[in-house]
Amino acid sequence: MSDVAAAALVEPPLGLLAELTHRCPLRCPYCSNPTALTRAAEELDTATWARVFGEAAALGVLHLHLSGGEPTARRDLPALVRAASEAGLYSNLITAGVLLDAARLEALAAAGLDHVQLSVQDAEPGAADRIGGMAGGHARKLEAARLIRAAGLPLTLNAVVHRQNLDRLPGLIALALELGAGRLEVAHVQYHGWALANRAALLPSRAQLDAAAATVEAARAAHRGRLVIDHVIPDYHARRPKPCMGGWGRRVLVVSPAGKALPCHAAESLPGLQFPSVREASLAAIWHRSDAFNRFRGTAAWMPEPCRSCERREVDFGGCRCQAFALTGDAAATDPACALAPHRALLDRALGEAAAGDARLADRAFGRPPPPRRRGGHGPRRRGSCRRAR
């Protein structure tokens, strides 16, 4: 099939998540860093990323999310932002902020950066530094937020929440207001990779979640027009799954530090799929014609019951393929986050384990894989919630 014919069948993507590097100075226990990290020498170079940004814009992409790892670990970040700007893309830097200083912020703003999404681990400095694994990290983030606003850039605060900090949500909302953020994302941990290994210590209770929802509603009313708050019920407490990445191969494509094009961050964990490299194929060819992007697209033959005959199949597309594989061993299975899924009991059991669990977190080190778990628990890698693309 020609590119023109293929393009008529598939809508263009709206967003590109560019994972510029796997390097990061923090060690969050929910970061689903790959078990085999891409080293700096293997990362795409500046010229290749610039070509990819141009191809993305030509394909129809509007939003570019510059992510990682920690994207500010790339020395060429201002050049990459400039390339994105010249391609006509709206650029969003997703950062932990601890490597930013005034000079770097000024260079990024001058290069045309449009928006910054800054992650925080907690409202309380000691707890934030403990989770991030960096003494003084929280203070650096607060300084980064001040510099972001001083550079005239709009700021979204991405607060990663779990059982050990959800009760401090009022403090996180106050922090967002104090820092001048226009948006707060209350981002529940997604249980893949390291987060799955630490699930019993991180899963919030139903009571915590209900209190958080009430806090968010009250804050939305109190700060309307000043702060937008995004809060989505996490999978383990939901009755229906979310359309992961807006649906497989539907809205977003991800490019890994080494150049693999993926429909979602964790897709490399799925067996039997060959993901094309942007070093060897154009983004348009990958999006429209690659087997990997077409494998779980839409609601075609791959979809099993109960999804196939469900009225929500065009709404959530059966949920997340990577979560389905991580929990059931079958990438085509109905996401257990759905109450109708044959494997839903796996999630309910995990909630029971968390209720009885302790708060100890496994220590992380660069490149060291999570401890093994039995089926129903061993998960693939997936980017941590700190870098969720909107």
Ligand code: SF4
């Ligand atoms: S979650 Fe984000 S900030 Fe934390 S270690 Fe992973 S990449 Fe770094």
Ligand code: SF4
């Ligand atoms: S059965 Fe499938 S399509 Fe229906 S709500 Fe559940 S996951 Fe979505």
